[in-house]
Amino acid sequence: MSRQGFFTGMTAAALLGCPLPDGFDPDADLSVGTMHPHRAARARGVAGFQTREHLAHVMDVGGLRVTTPASTWAMVGGELSERWLVIMGDHFVRVPRDHRGRAMPNARLATPAQLEAAALAPGRRHRKALVRALTSVRVGSASRLETEYRLDAEAARLPHMDLDVEVRGADGALIAIVDGMHRAFDLIVEVEGDHHRTDRAQWNRDIDRTAALAAQGWEVVRLTSRRIRDGSATSVVRSALHRHGWSGPRGH
Known part of the structure; x- marks a missing residue:
């Protein structure tokens, strides 16, 4: 991985612990992004592409550079059905609970407002599908x-x-x-x-x-x-x- 590279798409979703569609292929090429003007990654086992900074925010996950939950959700808008976008959205916005049942809002992966902002970012592809799915995303589903x-x-x-x-x-x-x-x-x-x-x-x-x-x-x-x-x-x-x-x- 180059300094400019980061995991995105379904690879990022897997690294973020998101439920994945039954047809997901764990042996598929890793999805790796780079920010413009850096060239897209080219390597065996890698599907590389170039994007813009306002469309892909990046965070550290266990020492790996990975798109944030909201960015990941928005960037798979063209890969998943509306139903699966809702499932993934629910996973990201749920508020976890500790072993005593206490809500931990600070531990949630994303908020509905963050998903909306990612979906409405200028130049976002598949915006209509994301916005439709977002109307069905709710806080509270744990699986x-x-x-x-x-x-x-x-x-x-x-x-x-x-x-x-x-x-x-x-x-x-x-x-x-x-x-x-x-x-x-x-x-x-x-x-x-x-x-x-x-x-x-x-x-x-x-x-x-x-x-x-x-x-x-x-x-x-x-x-x-x-x-x-x-x-x-x-x-x-x-x-x-x-x-x-x-x-x-x-x-x-």
């Missing part, structure tokens, strides 16, 4: 599965769902931090990754937490990756919403 379910629920015209919600008891003690909540219908939606099944301690915590939420009057709908991927998750939640008094669309 690809959560974003995928949320997008499917919105397409199915299910009611608005609050994300990453703290549930507390009457004494103010934290009972759980839930993935999604339909507050008006006393319904909680939890998206279960595979670790909820394979990790025995996590499995036991999930059972205890569901019981504690039920004692507070909440129904908990737990969605597996299979239900989300086969499209049946929205039907499960729709039925639960109707049980709780929602009178919205009754599609299949």
Whole structure:
């Protein structure tokens, strides 16, 4: 890598820990950028290109020069579907929590305003696709599965769902931090990754937490990756919403 070079595109997304599309090829050429007027990188295993400073901000990631999350997101606008731009955008703007469940806004990778600024930078290619995706990016999805379910629920015209919600008891003690909540219908939606099944301690915590939420009057709908991927998750939640008094669309 030359002094002027930096990783960008899907290579940068991988280095930033972003979820990647199923079709992503880990053996693809590394995406390396250089700032004008420096020449684009040319080497075996490298896809080099030249860009302008206002279109690609660079940061250090483990000793490597990598485009910032906002720049990375904007620069893959022509490589990803709108759905995947939303998944990646959700990943970048989420607010992490520490081991005690406390929000750490300073640890987030990007803000929605930073994504917007990157998308609207003068001369940005694929701006329309980025702006469309940005309207669906929300703070609160902690995984690809959560974003995928949320997008499917919105397409199915299910009611608005609050994300990453703290549930507390009457004494103010934290009972759980839930993935999604339909507050008006006393319904909680939890998206279960595979670790909820394979990790025995996590499995036991999930059972205890569901019981504690039920004692507070909440129904908990737990969605597996299979239900989300086969499209049946929205039907499960729709039925639960109707049980709780929602009178919205009754599609299949």
